[in-house]
Amino acid sequence: MPDIFVAQKEERKERPPGKEHSLKKPGTFQIENELKEDSHLENAEKTHVKFFSTFCIEPSDVSFADQEEDEKVLLFLRRHLITNVDWILIAAFLALVPALFSFIGNFFNIGDVELLNIPSRFVMFFLLFYYSAVFTFILVNFISWFYNVGLITERRVVDIDLAELIFKNVSTTKFELIQDVSYLQHGVVRALFHFGDVIVQTAGKHTNFEIEAVPHPDKVVHLIEDFIGKKPDEPSDN
Numbered sequence: 001m002p003d004i005f006v007a008q009k010e011e012r013k014e015r016p017p018g019k020e021h022s023l024k025k026p027g028t029f030q031i032e033n034e035l036k037e038d039s040h041l042e043n044a045e046k047t048h049v050k051f052f053s054t055f056c057i058e059p060s061d062v063s064f065a066d067q068e069e070d071e072k073v074l075l076f077l078r079r080h081l082i083t084n085v086d087w088i089l090i091a092a093f094l095a096l097v098p099a100l101f102s103f104i105g106n107f108f109n110i111g112d113v114e115l116l117n118i119p120s121r122f123v124m125f126f127l128l129f130y131y132s133a134v135f136t137f138i139l140v141n142f143i144s145w146f147y148n149v150g151l152i153t154e155r156r157v158v159d160i161d162l163a164e165l166i167f168k169n170v171s172t173t174k175f176e177l178i179q180d181v182s183y184l185q186h187g188v189v190r191a192l193f194h195f196g197d198v199i200v201q202t203a204g205k206h207t208n209f210e211i212e213a214v215p216h217p218d219k220v221v222h223l224i225e226d227f228i229g230k231k232p233d234e235p236s237d238n
Helices: 026-037 039-043 081-107 112-116 120-147 188-193 217-227
Strands: 055-057 073-078 149-153 156-163 167-174 178-184 195-202 209-215
Touching: 073 209, 073 217, 081 120, 120 156, 149 217, 156 209, 178 217, 188 195, 195 217, 209 217
Parallel strands: none
Antiparallel strands: 055 073, 073 149, 149 156, 156 167, 178 195, 195 209
């Protein structure tokens, strides 16, 4: 996995002695129950995060900076794949613009290069610069999707945002600081593809944050609610 949200095991913080917790956490039971009740989650990816994964249950190959030694990741989340359609269509249109101009010029018998007296080498330079800009547009949007992830562990919620390749923001809050959690799902597209924003409200000076456009937001909210009010080492009642 990319090292923006993956840390080597030896870099994680070790918990003080005597702070071991139970093997089964309430969230684990919640995931098992949801899988039995929801047919959509039966096909959810488990164990390993694939290249285009957006909803992965208990991944074994995901870690992050400041992760404690025995802290288990329960959910790995990315924005739904359908959220990439808009910029993909824009990129496809931009890639076809020079060909469209050439087609229109040939159709109306307009020699653009000769008419404007533009040397062909300048045209090649312009095309190279243009397609480099289109490629950069594609790369920035893909990386923005790929590296913006949400993680739900047994102890906290982590939201990792990367914007424009240079700005990285990591928001994290422990479950005992969460006051309320909800999800926002508006519009036909979100309802049809079943994704939405998970909004986490925290106490005091801690900033509220949201994990945007993730699949099955209701299941994510239920999982977090199962932990709210419980201390990290408190055993499950299940």
